[in-house]
Amino acid sequence: MALSDLKTDGTELVVLSVLAQEPQYGYAISKHVAALSDGAWSIGAGQLYPLLSKLEKSKLVSASWDEVKADPDDSGGGRRRKWYRLTAKGKQRLQQRIEAHRKATAVLERFIGGADVAGGAA
Amino acid sequence: MALSDLKTDGTELVVLSVLAQEPQYGYAISKHVAALSDGAWSIGAGQLYPLLSKLEKSKLVSASWDEVKADPDDSGGGRRRKWYRLTAKGKQRLQQRIEAHRKATAVLERFIGGADVAGGAA
DNA sequence: GTCGATATATCTGAATACGATATATCTATG
DNA sequence: CATAGATATATCGTATTCAGATATATCGAC
Numbered sequence: 645m646a647l648s649d650l651k652t653d654g655t656e657l658v659v660l661s662v663l664a665q666e667p668q669y670g671y672a673i674s675k676h677v678a679a680l681s682d683g684a685w686s687i688g689a690g691q692l693y694p695l696l697s698k699l700e701k702s703k704l705v706s707a708s709w710d711e712v713k714a715d716p717d718d719s720g721g722g723r724r725r726k727w728y729r730l731t732a733k734g735k736q737r738l739q740q741r742i743e744a745h746r747k748a749t750a751v752l753e754r755f756i757g758g759a760d761v762a763g764g765a766a
Numbered sequence: 767m768a769l770s771d772l773k774t775d776g777t778e779l780v781v782l783s784v785l786a787q788e789p790q791y792g793y794a795i796s797k798h799v800a801a802l803s804d805g806a807w808s809i810g811a812g813q814l815y816p817l818l819s820k821l822e823k824s825k826l827v828s829a830s831w832d833e834v835k836a837d838p839d840d841s842g843g844g845r846r847r848k849w850y851r852l853t854a855k856g857k858q859r860l861q862q863r864i865e866a867h868r869k870a871t872a873v874l875e876r877f878i879g880g881a882d883v884a885g886g887a888a
Numbered sequence: 889g890t891c892g893a894t895a896t897a898t899c900t901g902a903a904t905a906c907g908a909t910a911t912a913t914c915t916a917t918g
Numbered sequence: 919c920a921t922a923g924a925t926a927t928a929t930c931g932t933a934t935t936c937a938g939a940t941a942t943a944t945c946g947a948c
Contacts, residue, residue: 661877671895681873751803755783793926
């Protein structure tokens with residue numbers, strides 16, 4: 645496993661978690677991540693869209709375009725948003741990721757615990 | 767921060783933690799990691815030695831060769847081993863990494879907590 | 889009508905991971 | 919003695935991944 649669980653795409657875990665609460669479009673996901681992490685984390689467009697595309701291909705999320713026509717008089721079409729929602733398969737994957745993360749964190753605590761002489765925690 | 771703290775070199779954190787307990791040589795570190803993680807994790811030579819070299823250059827660890835002569839009486843000795851020990855700077859770095867990891871884990875729980883509807887909790 | 893925010897998407901240079909490879913010593917077995 | 923496997927350190931090469939830069943287009947504010 646080569647320590648992979650410590651980093652097995654934290655971005656994927658976060659995005660799946662966000663989508664587990666409600667369907668979102670890409671830009672909103674990135675804003676949501678920044679907000680919920682108090683600005684500590686950010687997902688750039690260069691990571692988000694390839695990831696969403698990958699998730700869609702592997703059937704973990706389903707996607708559909710929402711054509712927003714704000715007003716019938718509006719000559720233009722409207723801003724296009726692509727909405728993503730978790731599939732049943734995606735929910736399974738999310739639970740797997742959560743379990744793997746918690747297990748990896750527990751193992752890591754064995755290492756950290758023995759070394760954390762200044763932190764105070766036992 | 768781009769979600770980096772979730773994975774900011776878990777290998778480095780683990781290696782520093784191992785060295786925080788007592789000086790070790792490379793091969794022993796890799797065996798120790800496998801043992802303490804119940805075989806869940808492994809650090810290949812291709813990752814370990816470049817990492818140790820990097821840590822040494824940045825003064826987080828100090829290293830010295832243990833030249834054991836091929837003494838017939840000295841069973842188990844005679845092979846060249848390079849011993850690594852944490853420097854004061856390395857201990858500081860380790861504490862920083864531990865804090866960053868715990869903080870990142872706490873933030874991640876905000877995301878996971880809202881999504882973990884099927885897990886043991888709920 | 890220009891600027892910044894919204895919105896999706898790809899490209900690219902840099903860093904990293906991990907297995908494979910190389911060298912050499914020690915131990916166990918035939 | 920020969921051979922193989924474990925110990926021990928170290929580099930290489932390919933593949934993946936990152937994160938910023940770039941591209942396109944709409945919308946609201948001034």
